[in-house]
Amino acid sequence: LGDDHNRKGFRQRSNLITHMRQVHTGERPYSCHYCGKCFKLKGHMTEHIRTHTGEKPFSCHICDKSFNRGSTLRKHVLAKHKEERPYKCGDCDELFTERLLMKRHMRKVHDGNK
Incomplete structure (x- = not known):
């Protein structure tokens, strides 16, 4: 499967559809049922x-603070706990x-011990 516009190849049809949506068509098929804002990708919606519901499914394993995005959690860990290493x-x-x-x-390193 391929994109004739820029000669990219895809193994799965779903990847081609996602690419076409993101790069070429401007289609935004996913809409927020709270405010109507539309998105190209279901994950972005x-x-x-979560900004409407307050859901925060990503929790810091060090201080238990929660976040609505995994990327925000990763930034938090790097900024607040970069010196803390509780797993030995x-x-x-x-x-x-x-x-x-x-x-x-x-x-x-240890061939799966423990």
Whole structure:
């Protein structure tokens, strides 16, 4: 599947449709049922709706502060907790800011121990 305008190829039809929407057609098929604002991508609409509902599904694992976007949480962790590393590898004592990063380290470095 391809875009004849700029010769990009896509393996999945959904990726081509998303590309066409974002770059070429200007179509905005997703609308907020609170205020009517329209979006090209469903994910962008979902993030926007959280401004109306107050939902904050992304929580900091260090201080439990919550955010409506994952990107805002990542910025928070870097700005407020860049020196804090509460997760410690049991094999080599290396410290990590996130449990997931520690587990990934253990799989790669210590062959999945623990």
